[in-house]
Amino acid sequence: MARAVTPRRKMINTTLAWSVGLLIFFPILWIIVLSFKTEGDAIKTPIEVLTSVWTFESYLVVQDRSDYFKHFSNSVIIAMGSTLLGILIAVPAAWSMAFVPSKRTRGILMWMLSTKMLPAVGVLYPIYIGFIKLGLLDTRLGLIIVLMLINLPIIVWMLYTYFREIPGEILEAARMDGATLREEVLYVLTPMAIPGIASTILLNVILAWNEAFWTLNLTAAKAAPLTAFIASYSSPEGLFYAKLSAASVMAIAPILILGWFSQKQLVRGLTFGAVK
Amino acid sequence: MGKIELTQVSKSFDDTEVIPPLDLKIEDGEFVVFVGPSGCGKSTLLRLIAGLEDVTTGQVLIDGQDATDIPPAKRGLAMVFQSYALYPHMSVRKNIAFPLRMARLDKSEQDRRVSEAAKVLNLTDYLDRRPGQLSGGQRQRVAIGRAIVREPAAFLFDEPLSNLDAALRVGMRLEISELHKRLATTMIYVTHDQVEAMTMADKIVVLQAGVIEQVGSPMELYRTPRNTFVAGFIGSPRMNLLNGPNATKHDAHTIGIRPEHIAISTRAGDWPGVVGVSEHLGSDTFFHVKCDDFPEPLTVRADGDLDLRYGAKVFLTPDTAHLHRFDQKGLRLK
Amino acid sequence: MATQHSRSAARLMMTPAVILLLGWMLVPLTMTLYFSFKKYLPLRGGDLGWVGFDNYIRFVSSSSFWPAVASTLIIVGGVLIITVILGTLLALLLDQPMWGQGIVRILVIAPFFVMPTVSGLVWKNMFMDPNNGFLAHLFNAFGAEPIQWLSQASMPSLIMIVSWQWLPFATLILLTAIQSLDSEQIEASEMDGAGWFNRFRFITLPHLARAITVVILIQTIFLLSIFAEIFVTTAGAFGTKTLTYLIFQRVLESQNVGLGSAGGVYAIILANIVAIFLMRIVGKNLDA
Numbered sequence: 013m014a015r016a017v018t019p020r021r022k023m024i025n026t027t028l029a030w031s032v033g034l035l036i037f038f039p040i041l042w043i044i045v046l047s048f049k050t051e052g053d054a055i056k057t058p059i060e061v062l063t064s065v066w067t068f069e070s071y072l073v074v075q076d077r078s079d080y081f082k083h084f085s086n087s088v089i090i091a092m093g094s095t096l097l098g099i100l101i102a103v104p105a106a107w108s109m110a111f112v113p114s115k116r117t118r119g120i121l122m123w124m125l126s127t128k129m130l131p132a133v134g135v136l137y138p139i140y141i142g143f144i145k146l147g148l149l150d151t152r153l154g155l156i157i158v159l160m161l162i163n164l165p166i167i168v169w170m171l172y173t174y175f176r177e178i179p180g181e182i183l184e185a186a187r188m189d190g191a192t193l194r195e196e197v198l199y200v201l202t203p204m205a206i207p208g209i210a211s212t213i214l215l216n217v218i219l220a221w222n223e224a225f226w227t228l229n230l231t232a233a234k235a236a237p238l239t240a241f242i243a244s245y246s247s248p249e250g251l252f253y254a255k256l257s258a259a260s261v262m263a264i265a266p267i268l269i270l271g272w273f274s275q276k277q278l279v280r281g282l283t284f285g286a287v288k
Numbered sequence: 289m290g291k292i293e294l295t296q297v298s299k300s301f302d303d304t305e306v307i308p309p310l311d312l313k314i315e316d317g318e319f320v321v322f323v324g325p326s327g328c329g330k331s332t333l334l335r336l337i338a339g340l341e342d343v344t345t346g347q348v349l350i351d352g353q354d355a356t357d358i359p360p361a362k363r364g365l366a367m368v369f370q371s372y373a374l375y376p377h378m379s380v381r382k383n384i385a386f387p388l389r390m391a392r393l394d395k396s397e398q399d400r401r402v403s404e405a406a407k408v409l410n411l412t413d414y415l416d417r418r419p420g421q422l423s424g425g426q427r428q429r430v431a432i433g434r435a436i437v438r439e440p441a442a443f444l445f446d447e448p449l450s451n452l453d454a455a456l457r458v459g460m461r462l463e464i465s466e467l468h469k470r471l472a473t474t475m476i477y478v479t480h481d482q483v484e485a486m487t488m489a490d491k492i493v494v495l496q497a498g499v500i501e502q503v504g505s506p507m508e509l510y511r512t513p514r515n516t517f518v519a520g521f522i523g524s525p526r527m528n529l530l531n532g533p534n535a536t537k538h539d540a541h542t543i544g545i546r547p548e549h550i551a552i553s554t555r556a557g558d559w560p561g562v563v564g565v566s567e568h569l570g571s572d573t574f575f576h577v578k579c580d581d582f583p584e585p586l587t588v589r590a591d592g593d594l595d596l597r598y599g600a601k602v603f604l605t606p607d608t609a610h611l612h613r614f615d616q617k618g619l620r621l622k
Numbered sequence: 623m624a625t626q627h628s629r630s631a632a633r634l635m636m637t638p639a640v641i642l643l644l645g646w647m648l649v650p651l652t653m654t655l656y657f658s659f660k661k662y663l664p665l666r667g668g669d670l671g672w673v674g675f676d677n678y679i680r681f682v683s684s685s686s687f688w689p690a691v692a693s694t695l696i697i698v699g700g701v702l703i704i705t706v707i708l709g710t711l712l713a714l715l716l717d718q719p720m721w722g723q724g725i726v727r728i729l730v731i732a733p734f735f736v737m738p739t740v741s742g743l744v745w746k747n748m749f750m751d752p753n754n755g756f757l758a759h760l761f762n763a764f765g766a767e768p769i770q771w772l773s774q775a776s777m778p779s780l781i782m783i784v785s786w787q788w789l790p791f792a793t794l795i796l797l798t799a800i801q802s803l804d805s806e807q808i809e810a811s812e813m814d815g816a817g818w819f820n821r822f823r824f825i826t827l828p829h830l831a832r833a834i835t836v837v838i839l840i841q842t843i844f845l846l847s848i849f850a851e852i853f854v855t856t857a858g859a860f861g862t863k864t865l866t867y868l869i870f871q872r873v874l875e876s877q878n879v880g881l882g883s884a885g886g887v888y889a890i891i892l893a894n895i896v897a898i899f900l901m902r903i904v905g906k907n908l909d910a
Binding site: 142 | 635646651653716720721738739749763786794795798836843846847854882886887889894897
């Protein structure tokens with residue numbers, strides 16, 4: 013690929029790619045703009061919007077009126093909690109599948125993947141009833157458990173593909189060097205696996221943050237994360253563009269930033285290693 | 289300190305037997321090379337000795353003690369892997385010190401042994417680098433360093449040179465031989481390269497399909513190969529193995545003759561033929577000669593000064609004193 | 623590559639994950655199957671006894687069933703076509719040498735990180751609103767009559783919103799696949815006299831075939847159960863009621879659990895058919 017390209021050609025590529033990129037990004041850009049406007053200005057024509065005054069007002073109103081930070085902290089706790097719990101359960105499982113494969117490993121991996129394909133709506137009612145019975149409905153713990161379970165196959169798979177890239181010979185070398193199983197995991201495997209574990213955490217936080225079936229159906233007021241908070245804007249009264257924009261920006265900003273860091277891992281995680 | 293004995297050791301993966309029961313004795317201080325084509329079970333055999341694989345049946349004795357159920361960490365052996373298997377997140381110093389740290393040696397003793405090993409292996413200037421910043425040859429030396437610091441009963445090498453380029457390989461071969469002479473510790477070395485086997489070994493074990501074909505010193509194997517497999521595998525270029533009426537004449541099913549034991553002449557000889565490709569090495573030239581009597585071309589070594597063109601008519605004469613004779617099953621005839 | 627000792631340790635370490643997922647799969651699945659054979663109306667008498675396959679028959683013969691199947695297929699199909707074609711073109715474009723490639727990449731993948739409720743609402747209000755939306759302003763500026771997007775053109779609007787969300791996914795995966803193409807292969811085909819189109823047709827496209835299949839299968843599974851985007855935009859009105867949404871309404875809105883559960887079983891079967899194909903591909907990769 014190290015071929016010289018004519019500057020003209022590169023210029024055309026650049027112009028084209030930037031135009032398409034900006035077009036795709038435009039909706040996000042536009043809500044960022046709207047979020048800094050007053051409600052009255054936000055519904056005007058685009059030219060008028062751009063030339064009107066800029067203000068932080070909406071951000072303050074959103075926090076005041078709808079308790080943004082409660083929902084934000086719910087989102088953080090649910091996303092982080094479910095991911096960390098999942099990692100805790102998945103690391104040993106992925107370790108054993110990657111380094112001590114048996115005839116059944118493949119079958120187990122495929123079966124785990126198949127649970128991920130179960131359409132949520134198919135089991136909505138049993139989970140719903142179960143949650144009421146167990147007192148988990150509208151609790152953060154309940155959502156942590158459900159999101160952990162729906163993402164567990166992805167976590168196991170991602171870790172498995174990362175672990176498999178660690179050459180078995182290195183672990184054997186540790187064994188030959190006199191390391192016990194515990195020392196082998198502690199001093200050799202874990203330091204080498206940290207980048208993989210970190211990317212897995214990152215991707216799963218994103219997935220859990222954006223999950224919008226269970227979070228909408230299993231929460232009411234107390235445990236509602238940002239997905240549900242935003243959904244409450246679907247039947248609003250009066251002028252609300254600026255406030256909705258501000259709320260949206262605050263809901264997507266943290267994950268947008270995390271997502272940009274995890275581009276590469278995203279592909280691997282979402283295709284279960286089928287595309288690298 | 290380093291006598292290893294295998295009795296009736298076999299290995300099966302699931303239902304496939306990769307190594308049928310075999311016996312092998314390795315004396316203390318010996319340099320033993322396991323050689324054979326890829327997939328012959330030589331690496332598996334090494335890993336059975338290391339304890340990285342369980343034996344299916346049989347016993348592994350190290351210094352007379354049954355080590356069959358002892359985990360690799362406790363067998364007192366050190367191994368150098370094909371990929372070197374260096375710990376990428378540790379400096380060279382920490383890599384070499386790792387087995388000592390696992391053995392809970394005190395810090396000053398660790399430092400002393402690491403710097404000693406580094407001096408021997410010319411690694412002193414690189415101790416604080418990471419493996420990723422080293423060349424192939426340097427990585428190889430770190431792997432060896434990690435093996436020697438723990439003063440093992442025996443060293444196990446699993447194709448250690450196959451990832452190096454040709455020039456480095458010759459150098460490392462000498463270094464490992466030198467190390468063996470100095471330490472006088474048992475070394476077991478696995479390779480598919482018969483040149484490495486010939487140049488380094490005290491004793492060569494030739495394996496094929498998990499079966500030991502022959503055990504002996506390099507020259508024993510070269511001079512008296514037990515069967516056609518060993519005859520064809522040891523020696524470069526390969527021995528010419530010939531069937532047909534010319535073999536029957538010598539009361540054999542197959543006769544073998546090494547390239548250096550055939551005389552080539554433009555005037556007269558036993559087997560008339562035509563010169564094919566010639567390979568000039570400078571001191572020697574190898575001619576591939578197509579003879580009327582045999583379907584396969586014969587390889588012949590001649591003096592580097594001899595110049596024969598493609599298509600030239602020649603006559604070959606084997607030196608019958610160095611003729612190897614084999615029966616129908618490929619076994620050597622006395 | 624292992625010894626007896628490490629094998630038993632491995633089995634032990636796998637147990638928690640396996641048991642949890644087994645429970646997560648079997649318990650609700652059994653309950654859904656159980657409810658699907660019952661007349662079960664939690665707010666109107668509760669458990670009214672076994673009804674055999676009644677729910678299955680009623681679900682299929684209800685007047686909303688076939689329209690729901692149709693909307694599901696149109697949304698899934700429409701989004702797939704748009705994302706795969708545009709995704710391939712975009713991936714090819716992004717693979718070209720240019721200035722600021724990293725930034726363009728970031729711009730392109732951003733929609734994927736937007737939570738579904740946000741993208742649904744933002745499109746509905748800020749862009750597709752017939753009075754104040756951006757598109758309405760744009761139409762006005764050109765003197766055209768603004769379209770009532772979500773009521774008059776509900777399906778195209780929904781497909782557009784969902785495609786916007788999934789285009790980054792397709793692009794990212796296809797771009798990764800393109801970049802893994804051995805450049806020597808391209809050079810070899812150039813030496814063999816292949817022009818730009820033939821190179822794409824005979825080298826790049828076959829190389830992408832697998833990635834495209836993966837994109838199609840994974841998106842299908844996610845798109846079949848698409849929910850939040852409909853929930854916050856049309857709430858199933860204007861012919862946008864998909865199978866998933868229909869089941870959701872039966873279970874939680876009209877509280878006919880038996881009927882909804884039967885629908886759920888249909889959904890599970892449908893998803894499994896797609897999943898089998900996906901697993902074949904992923905499974906093949908496992909051996910490599």
